[in-house]
Structures are given as C-alpha cells and as structure tokens.
Amino acid sequence: MTVAPDAPILFFDSGVGGLSILGPARAMLPTAPIVYAADSAGFPYGTKSEAEIAARVPALLGRLVERYRPRLAVIACNTASTIALAAVRAALDIPVVGTVPAIKPAALLSRSRVFGVLGTDATVRQPYVDRLAAEHGADCTVLRHGSAALVELAEAKLRGEPLDPAVARDALAGLVRQQGGDRMDMVVLACTHFPLVEAELAAAAPHPVGFVHGGDGIARRIAFLTQGQPWPDAAPPGVAVFTRLDDSIDALRPALATFGIQRIEAL
Structure with a gap:
C-alpha cells in the first residue's frame, strides 16, 4: 500500500x-x-x-x-x-x-513482588487484565483499583484548573489499603489519563513507589x-x-x- x-x-x-x-x-x-x-x-x-x-x-x-x-x-x-x-x-x-496495561514491565521491575494496577473501573475488571497478570505476574500479588475521579483530575489539570490533592491520595489509598498494599513498590498506570497526573500521584504516595505505563x-x-x-x-x-x-x-x-x-x- x-x-x-x-x-x-x-x-x-x-x-x-x-x-x-x-x-x-x-x-x-x-x-x-x-x-x-x-x-x-x-x-x-x-x-x-x-x-x-x-x-x-x-x-x-x-x-x-x-x-x-x-x-x-x-x-x-x-x-x-x-x-x-x-x-x-x-x-x-x-x-x-x-x-494495554503495562503489567509485564511492572512484574519485571517489582522487587517486593507486590504491584498495583490503577485504572478505570471498566479496565480493572476486564478478563484481559486477569490474563496479563497470570502470564507475567504469576508470582506477584497484583492489587487493582478503579478511580473515575482521577480521570477527571487529569482533564482538570489540562484545563488549567486548581487540583484537589485528596483525589490522588484516595486513588492510591484504594491500592495501599488492600492486603499487601504496604509492600507495593510499583503501580501500573492502566489509564492513559493517569500519566498526566503522575507528579500528583507521586506526591500523594504514602511510601515510595515506581510508576509504569505504555507510552x-x-x-x-x-x-x-x-x-x-x-x-x-x-x-x-x-x-x-x-x-x-x-x-x-x-x-x-x-x-x-x-x-x-x-x-x-x-x-
């Protein structure tokens, strides 16, 4: 062609x-x-x-x-x-x-063998995510959380609006509060909106974590x-x-x- x-x-x-x-x-x-x-x-x-x-x-x-x-x-x-x-x-x-969610690189990078998948509600419940986790993170604890508010935060940031730091904090808390969340060392940003607010997520993290996405x-x-x-x-x-x-x-x-x-x- x-x-x-x-x-x-x-x-x-x-x-x-x-x-x-x-x-x-x-x-x-x-x-x-x-x-x-x-x-x-x-x-x-x-x-x-x-x-x-x-x-x-x-x-x-x-x-x-x-x-x-x-x-x-x-x-x-x-x-x-x-x-x-x-x-x-x-x-x-x-x-x-x-x-697709960057589960493979997260599994390769995670030292604690606990990582999170932060996406939309629709993404984190997909069987596709189950398959990626089973294929690449079989020896890992894979935590998942969906946040619609974080999508809105990214849109607001690009419109130049003031941002509420509680939104990023709550999104990460949805992962950290799960069993094993205190050992989580990587977070897959499984929504393309989320890398746009990576700085806000890093600032809100209760302990140091790395972020990966597919860009x-x-x-x-x-x-x-x-x-x-x-x-x-x-x-x-x-x-x-x-x-x-x-x-x-x-x-x-x-x-x-x-x-x-x-x-x-x-x-």
Whole structure:
C-alpha cells in the first residue's frame, strides 16, 4: 500500500488521556502529521458498560478513518482497547495499535513482588487484565483499583484548573489499603489519563513507589509499523477533533498547543 507523506497518525481516546501516548510518539516521529480524536460526547468511558463501548468505539473510528484517511490508528485508551480492539481491527483496513496495561514491565521491575494496577473501573475488571497478570505476574500479588475521579483530575489539570490533592491520595489509598498494599513498590498506570497526573500521584504516595505505563512502548510500535514510509519535511499543525464542543474544550487549547495541536474541529 502506498502511503502519502501527509497521511496522519490517528490517536483516539475518550478525552485528553491519549496525549500521554501522543507525547512519546511525537518525540520519536517529530514530523508526523497528527489527528487527535476525543469522544467528549461519550466521556468518561470507565463508568460505561462493555456493550456501550463495544458498540460506540468501532463506529466512531470508522467515521474518523473515512474523514481523515490515516496511515495508522492508535486506540490511546486502555478501557476502549481492552474491550473493543478486536472489533476495531476487524472493521478497519489500516493497522490499529491498542493500549494495554503495562503489567509485564511492572512484574519485571517489582522487587517486593507486590504491584498495583490503577485504572478505570471498566479496565480493572476486564478478563484481559486477569490474563496479563497470570502470564507475567504469576508470582506477584497484583492489587487493582478503579478511580473515575482521577480521570477527571487529569482533564482538570489540562484545563488549567486548581487540583484537589485528596483525589490522588484516595486513588492510591484504594491500592495501599488492600492486603499487601504496604509492600507495593510499583503501580501500573492502566489509564492513559493517569500519566498526566503522575507528579500528583507521586506526591500523594504514602511510601515510595515506581510508576509504569505504555507510552514509550506504543511509540516504538508505531515507529516499527510505519518504517520506510514517507513523512513531511516539517510537522504540519496537529488537528484535534471532538465529538462535542463546549467551553471545557476551549480551555484545553493551551495544553493541546504544547503537543503541536493548533486546530480544533467537531466530528
């Protein structure tokens, strides 16, 4: 398949969390054209049912691919990936990269053999997470906790709003208070929103813990899948597309600009 230099990489999330995936990808492929899509009308995904997400995500990605003709799509959302990745791949005729919890690196890094998986409620209950934990952390105690409030905290941070430190503290407490939580030394940030508030989580931790997420690994995967393809000489202005535009989206403009996104559109 011939790929035009201006064919973009499409990043898709429920909100701004996918920017934590976009950042490492831009660092690795600095002239890549970018379309960042956020399902603001469906946000947040973590409190939705599997059936809602399984129906919504492939339909939206189909419309986005039809409009923007990307060379590759990235589902930059753990919840959408763990539920809808197979359906999206079946529906699209371009490569699709998913985002899965970084359980393997956490298991490799954990010295205490106790680590946490901090995600949305929808992600932490998925059988996919069970399989990853069994495959890579069979000798570990794997604690899980879902936090919708932490997703909202990341969105508020990118809008430049004051942040309540209790939100990060409560999210970590959901792991630490479980049996073995006092020995937890690693936390998997299993929602793409959460690396955006890693500093707040580190400040709230009752004892030192390391944090891992999938951004760098996904950037390497994108680079591998687009190897040998042509790129523009300079990065064109990035585009952000939202399924609903309102004042909260306008407040994101300065944060989006730091990721090279200059234009906002509605789907």
